[in-house]
Amino acid sequence: MTRTNVEVAIAKELRQIAPEIDLAEIDQDGELMEEFDIDSVDFLNLVIALSKRFGIDIPESDYSEMGTFRGLVDHVSRRTDP
Amino acid sequence: MARAKREIPHYYLSHDVDIQAAKDFVSRINEDRPPESRLLAGVLYVKAVATACRKYPEFNGHFENDRFTASEAVHAGMAVRVRAGGLIAPALHDVDSVDLDTLMVKMRDLVNRVRGGRFRASEFADATITITSLGDRGVDRLYGIINPPQVAIVGFGATREIATVVEAKIVARPTITLTLSADHRVSDGHRGALFLRMISERLQNPEAL
Numbered sequence: 398m399t400r401t402n403v404e405v406a407i408a409k410e411l412r413q414i415a416p417e418i419d420l421a422e423i424d425q426d427g428e429l430m431e432e433f434d435i436d437s438v439d440f441l442n443l444v445i446a447l448s449k450r451f452g453i454d455i456p457e458s459d460y461s462e463m464g465t466f467r468g469l470v471d472h473v474s475r476r477t478d479p
Numbered sequence: 480m481a482r483a484k485r486e487i488p489h490y491y492l493s494h495d496v497d498i499q500a501a502k503d504f505v506s507r508i509n510e511d512r513p514p515e516s517r518l519l520a521g522v523l524y525v526k527a528v529a530t531a532c533r534k535y536p537e538f539n540g541h542f543e544n545d546r547f548t549a550s551e552a553v554h555a556g557m558a559v560r561v562r563a564g565g566l567i568a569p570a571l572h573d574v575d576s577v578d579l580d581t582l583m584v585k586m587r588d589l590v591n592r593v594r595g596g597r598f599r600a601s602e603f604a605d606a607t608i609t610i611t612s613l614g615d616r617g618v619d620r621l622y623g624i625i626n627p628p629q630v631a632i633v634g635f636g637a638t639r640e641i642a643t644v645v646e647a648k649i650v651a652r653p654t655i656t657l658t659l660s661a662d663h664r665v666s667d668g669h670r671g672a673l674f675l676r677m678i679s680e681r682l683q684n685p686e687a688l
Contacts, residue, residue: 426497436614441519441587445514457517
């Protein structure tokens with residue numbers, strides 16, 4: 398899957414969790430939880446949704462690479478690269 | 480809220496808790512689990528409060544008509560932020576008698592329903608104690624306002640690394656500050672301290688929760 402497709406898919410999942418946040422206005426290198434104003438339950442819901450959507454395992458050890466929106470997209474792109 | 484502050488004589492206590500054991504337990508459990516079966520540290524906190532309520536019933540019940548009635552069961556009101564603004568605290572029922580996995584399912588379901596605006600009025604009235612946390616993006620300690628007719632609210636601060644002494648050495652340990660706001664008509668500082676210390680002790684042995 399291309400990085401753009403991954404980004405669009407992730408943005409869609411984040412919109413489910415934080416519908417009032419405009420992706421165009423967030424800092425893609427800012428702390429994800431801060432930028433989208435989400436808590437640990439929201440983050441876990443995001444991991445569950447991404448795991449299902451992309452068919453990948455996301456262990457807790459991967460979380461440190463998913464701390465920003467850009468980091469999250471990069472990480473999932475790498476994991477879904479054939 | 481204003482009535483609570485006016486009518487309930489609040490007293491406040493705080494206690495720092497080393498949560499290394501709790502963090503390690505959650506990491507170990509989650510290592511081999513798919514995300515939908517993972518635990519959050521919050522369920523350990525809720526269970527620890529629930530077990531302390533069994534030993535110190537004066538923090539778990541309702542004060543009505545000038546009388547306190549302790550509750551047999553522990554129905555923990557969970558303070559959940561509503562995205563549109565505001566905070567509500569519907570109850571997780573019987574938290575003292577369910578295991579951590581069941582509690583996690585119930586907690587996620589409750590939070591998701593609150594976020595989706597799907598909850599029942601009875602879920603508010605049922606709570607016998609409230610637990611509040613601003614999460615790891617919060618502050619070191621938070622003192623809640625008691626939700627009448629309850630008589631206590633327990634706060635969990637953000638996790639922070641602090642320098643502490645363990646076996647005569649200075650080490651960095653993940654720590655949270657636990658707080659209690661309680662009704663002085665029903666309990667006092669001595670009992671409050673024992674209650675908080677018990678929550679702390681339970682968190683040092685998460686396998687037994």
